[in-house]
Each structure stands twice: as structure tokens, then as C-alpha cells.
Amino acid sequence: MTTGTPARAPRANRFHPASFEQKWRDRWEADGLYTARDDDPRPKRYILTMYPYPSGELHIGHWYAATGPDIVARLHRMRGENVMFPMGFDSFGLPAENAAIDRNIHPATWTKANIERMRAQFRSMGTMFDWSRELATSDPDYYRWTQWIFVQLFSAGLAYRAKAPVDWCPTDKVVLAREQVEGTNRHCWRCGTPVVKRDLEQWWFRITNYSDELLDFSGVDYPEPIRLMQTNWIGRSTGAEVDFPTEAPDVAPIRVFTTRPDTLFGATFMVLAPEHPLVSVLTTEDRRADVDEYVTTARRETEIERMSTERPKTGVFIGAHAINPMTKERIPIWIADYVLPGYGTGAIMAVPGHDERDFAFAQKFDLPIHYVVAPVSGEVPDGEAFLGHSGDEVLVDSGEFSGMRADQAIAAITKTLEESGEGHAAVTYRQRDWLVSRQRYWGAPIPIIYCEEHGAVPVPEDQLPVLLPEDVDFAPTGVSPLQSHADWLTAPCPTCGAPGRRETDTLDTVVDSSWYFLRYCAPRNAEHAWDPEQVAAWMPIDLYTGGAEHGVMHLLYFRFFVKALRDLGHLNFDEPTLKLRNQGQILGADHNRMSKSRGNVQAPDELVDRYGSDTVRAFLMFIGPWDQGGPWNPSGMEGIHRWLGRVWGAAQPTHRDVQRATATGSEVLGSAEELERALRRATHTTIAAVTEDYEALHFNTAIAKLMELTNAIVRAREAGQAGSQAYADAVTTLIVLLAPLTPHIAEELWERRGHPYSVHQQPWPEADPALAASDTIELPVQVDGKLRDRLVVTVDTPAEEVERMALASDHVQRYLSGRAPMRVIQIPGRLVNVVTPKG
């Protein structure tokens, strides 16, 4: 450089992300900047974002989901913590199989290609994923341990095989877990086809053993909606089980579950589910034809028809009677499909006076309705069931219990039942066991061999993994494709060596993802599913982020896995993650969920090519609260790009900027000293605010504050401050604060300003409260709560002085119109409110 710096922003130094972003990513990768080390003595921090299904392309939603935790991970790293932020792929599953069938390639080939592509896309984001820990659940080195866990659960009785009516998707030709059936019309979560019920022998995990513990969220920080979803899903109800004897000799009484033992005197009939085992026993000969017909019809009906609330009640009398244990009345026994076989005992005592469903049934079939609970004051409503949950009800027509408060009667009647042996307090859950077997090819084979003599025998550990054979015709037929592979199918019984047959169902992918966070702790360990030392060092996860749509599936299952494996002695903690946060969902521009079929998918790549990855990251984090998401709308991307361009220019003031006289703005803006102080104040308030916002995952407001600091720096430059120390410090701070959000430009500017590599290894700055404080403040002055004036005072102005100044204000005087104020309220440093006399 000789003389005469050209006009500002010479062409050669325009902000051009493409010229440096890739360079830095390569260097970070080569230096292993993000590799989490097991021997690092600094405090650990495990930050995890849910791994994707390798569908083929990252869409903008993946970027949105990953950038948030990446910022937090980078922040903690700069704070001197040993951060693990891994990534992998949930690579088993139906879409791979379906896509492979469509394209006539093997699912493994399709999956592998997609992972390559998506890994490259993830890398282009500049996220600090530790790729040395990458895993894929379809890798034998991974599913070997998924199978090992299955064997542990099986040996402990937590995995079992049982025949039950299950939801079947006729399109995908596979059973579904209850959680995978969605909506009022009971459709398959994947393809939308209404499901049908089938009686099938399936594998289950005994998650209901843990229902109570799963309801306990103490010690973990989960979003309230997720806690509610899980709590409702588990659906714990307390009440009593009551035995109703029948008149049939040598037949066990009918046991029912009720949450309202206080209404026992009002039970005027009983209803059994059509599937109830006592139906065939109790039905009288004259009623048998009608009953059989009803049972057959009910079995044929789909879940949809059966569960519909709108539907009028149906049912038939089976000819038998039971005895109400309280009133000793003979009450008729009916069957009806509104009583579900899987909940409670599959039988109810019907109390039409106090249950809407029973009331509707009683009305339709002209059965007696007895009210046995009444409001303390007022009448029992006529023509409807009286639900009365206000706590202000008493029992009536209930023998010795009449006059007792209803809430007390629950305990009293339960006690009486226990004393007479006719019942006892009981708890029931809506949650069922977890159905894990699938009749498809692309999943982990269930490691079981069936022996004629020994039944279901687990494959010994040293024979794992049970490899998925590659040469299989995997077109869906409704039975597992593995059944057609004769060589694979036969295996000797591990117990006796006699010829046996392998289990041909595979595990649902949700099983794979119930433990992947453990594998990240020691992903290459060939001896164990995880190294106990490393798991103890890294777990539990400190921050787990992902979509709320996993609320009652993955997020319940992974908690179950940790608790079960703890009880089997493999883990020594209770919860997989201490803190869970859900990001919002980025919808298509048409406000619909992004999907290839709708054609509303936004690919990130073209945006990255045009603006650079920093701009895309910052834009995504700026569009709104991170937990909210919203429809895709790229207007505003230019604004973010412009902002980073301004950062670029402000961080590299030209010779002319530095030479520019401070005098330029002095008369308007104040002395050079005042300007410097203002810039320092802006710098330090920004440090405090941005740190707080990053930690709280409030990225949009963090960016707003970073923009404000940028604006202050630009104003300082225009006012001739570019050569000052305050200016240099402000720019340095801005670059460091930007590093988690926009890692490339931060690194590039860091180098250009002559600092040693790397900005990402800088300590996080601390705000100096003394420098952040201002010596004058502007106080709003209200009259009766309405803003009327503003006072500029020094921070140490005494309250009496502030009050005097406020009352002296012309604006205040006008509203007082000569009267003395009734009160003056001061919130020190915040405002003054003058209250006028009434009238």
C-alpha cells in the first residue's frame, strides 16, 4: 500500500463468505477442534440433538433444529468446558425399505448413500459435531448391542412374547405400537391408512412396570407440554376394584375397576366388554344367539367405529344377573362395545346416575337410574348424569353412608369392601406395554431361536450380532421377509443344539433410538454396548433438543430404557437427560408440514450457495422464538446478510475511517470521551444480554442485541471513533460473541484483525457491571398511569428531588390543574406515577 487508500470498501474486500467458509471448516476438521476427549479434565457437557432419519436430503428444518444446540455447545466450549456434541443416523426403518423397493436397490445401499449426502450437508453448516463419534443404527456394530439389550430385557422378564389384538397397517403390512396410531380415525402415522385390529403373537417390552416412575419428573427439566403429554398418556387412575358375585355356581365373581366407589349404591347394571372371558360362561341359553351375533360384530369392527364418541350406544343383555355388594340388589349383566377389553378389568359397574356413558346406555335400553350423590345445596339435575366434582356433594340413598361427603365416602366404602373381602383400593393405567416387533426386513433381527423343547431361547452374547442377511426378497407380504430365507431361518437351539428356527420379526426403529445416546459415549467399543466409565463420565445428557412430536414415543421410551438398564445393573443414573427443549417446526411456505409430495420443501443448499452458511444460520435463529418455528419465509435473509456485511466493514475500518476527525459528530453526539464511554457501555450490556439469551435458547433476541451493538459500532465509526481503543475492544467483543452463531465470519475476522487462531478457543467475555452502568437515566413520568413526560436525571438523584421535578413538569401540572396530587408512586430507576385526586 502506498498513498491514498481508495474510497471505503474496496472491491477486493467485500464480504464474500464463499471465499473463506470452506477454508475454515476444513481447518477446524483437520485440527479436531470439536473432538470431545475422554481424558479432558475440564467439566463435561453433553449436548445432544435428535439424530435424523437418513431420508436423503437435509431440509431447512434440520438446520433450524441443529443450529440452536450448536450455538449452546459452542458457548459452553468457549467457557472452558469439555463439550460432546455428537451426530449420527437413525438408519433402520420402513422408508429405506420402501424406497429400495421402488428403486430396486438394496436398503443398505440406499441408506449408505443418503448418509454420505446428509453428512456432507451437515458439515456445510459449520456445526461443531464431533464426527469421530458418528454412528448408524443399521451398522452391525451398533445393532449387535441393540440385540444385546433385548437379551438383557428378555432375561429379566422385561421383554416377552404374547398374543393380543394389535393395530395393523394394511398398507405397510406391519403392526404398529399404540403410539404410532394417530388421530380420531385411527390411522397409521406413516402412511395415513386406517388401521385394523388383528390378534397376533408379538414381542412386547414391559414398560408398564415403570409407569409410576415415569410419572415422576423430579430432578429433570422438561417443557410443561411434554410432561403433560406423558402424564396423560400414562393415564394413572386411582379407585377400587370391586367383586360382583353372579348367580352362576362355581363361577368367579365379576371384578370391575371404578374411580368412583362412592357411587357403588347407584350401580344398577353391569357391562362387560364383548371379549370378556366370562361372557360365554354366563350367557343364558335363550340369549346365546343374540350375544354371539353381537360379539362377532364387535370383533369385526375397526377401532375407528368402535372408539367413536358420536356413535349411539349398542349392547345386548346376556340373561345373567349379578349382585350389587352394597344394595344386594340383583342387577342385569349386559355386554357392550363401549367397554374396552384392554382397560381396567374389561368390565364395569354401570352407574347411570353419575356417568354420562352409562346414562346414555340406560336411557336407550330402559334400565333403572338411581342418583346416590347429590349437591349439598340444590337439586340433582333431571335427565342427565350428575358428575359433581366440586367437592361439595354428599351421598344419598346409600345406606349407612348417606349424608357422608362424597370425597370421604370413596375411602370409607373402599375400606368397607376391604373388610368384607369384596374389593380393595386399586390403581389403573391407560398405558400399555410397548409393542416392539415388526414384520419387515430393514431392522435389527430379534435375537431369539425357537426350540421345540426349550421354547424361545435368546441367542448367546458371543453369537451376536444376528446378522441381517442381505440376499432377501423384502417386498412386504404381511409376514417377515426373513421367513423366506431358508438358510438363515434355521439355527441350532443354544440350549440343546437341536435344530431350531430363528425369530423372523425385526425390532422397531424406536428401539434403536432408545439407547443411541449411550453409544455416543464410546461408539467404537467392540467389547461392550458402552464403557461403564465413559458412560459414567458423560451421562446424563445436559441438554437434549428435538421435536415435540416425539413426546409420547421416543421421549418416553428412552426414559424407560435408562430405568430398566439401571435396574439390571448396567447404569447408575435415573434419567437420560437433565434438560429437554423442543424446537418449533419450520413449515412450508403454504403453512403445511414440509413434504416432498406437497412440493413445499426448502433445501438449504441453494441458500448456502447464495448467502453462505453463517447468513442462513443467523437468519433461521432470527425469525422468531426458537421453540415456536413457523412457516418458511425467506424475506429478511437479505437483511441478515446486510448485517453481517456491516459487521465485516466495521471490523475492518479503512485508513480513511481511522483518519476521520472525531470532530465530525462531536457537537451533536458529545465529546470523544463521552462517545468512547457510550461504546463501552453498549459493549458490556451486550455481553450480559447475549450470554443470557444464548443460554436460554432465546436466539432471536440475542441477535437483535448483537445488531444493536453493530449499529453502535458503525455510529462510532461514522463519528470518527474508529481509531479508539473502545472501538477496537467493541469489535473484538462483537466477534467473540458472534462466534457461536456465525462461526466462519467470526474466525475470518479474528484472523484478519491479527489475533492468533482460533476465535473458537477464546474465553467467553465477562460483562463488567461498572462499564455497563449508565450515569444518567430517563424516567418516564405518568399521571394516573398514563405517560405524560420524561425526566433525564443522574442515577443518584434522591427520590424527593425526582418527585419535585416530576411535579414541576408543565405536562404534569396541566393534568393536576392546580390540585395537590393524592399520591406519588416512585419505582426507583423505573418511573414516577402521579395520582390525581378522584373526581
Add this chain to the structure above:
RNA sequence: GGGCGAGUGGCGGAACGGUAGACGCGCCGGCUUUAGGAGCCGGUGUCGCAAGACGUGCGAGUUCGAAUCUCGCCUCGCCCACCA
């Protein structure tokens, strides 16, 4: 039907019960530039020339003071849905 959440400028959105609309987009005006772009300065809730008045889905209430708290209603979103 039940539970939860949300309704703020033209738009995305800010706002410990204390100056509503931060920050950005868009738009308007100006400076700079050979031009384009970029950059810089200013303006931008509504009505009003102004003083001022009115403004956070609607209606009440609590409070010196309410977008924020309470109650009722409307709209939208999510979860559950004949669970005894």
C-alpha cells in the same frame, strides 16, 4: 367432548405488572457513487395541521398502573378422546 398453548403495526416479532411496538423485513425521503449495487443519515401503529386522542382478539374485573394477573366469550394451533 376434555387438556394445554397462542391471538400485539403492512410482515416476522420485542416487552421482570411500570415509556407497547426493541431488532429486522418492507415502504418513504436524503447523502454518496460515472452507472448498477453496496454503504451511510432520517422517517414509518392509527386519527389529527397541531395540541392531543386512541391503540396488544372481544367484554368485564383486580391495581396508582394490565399485552402481561383473574373471570366469561370468540378464533386458531397442538395433544388426547366411550379409559369406567
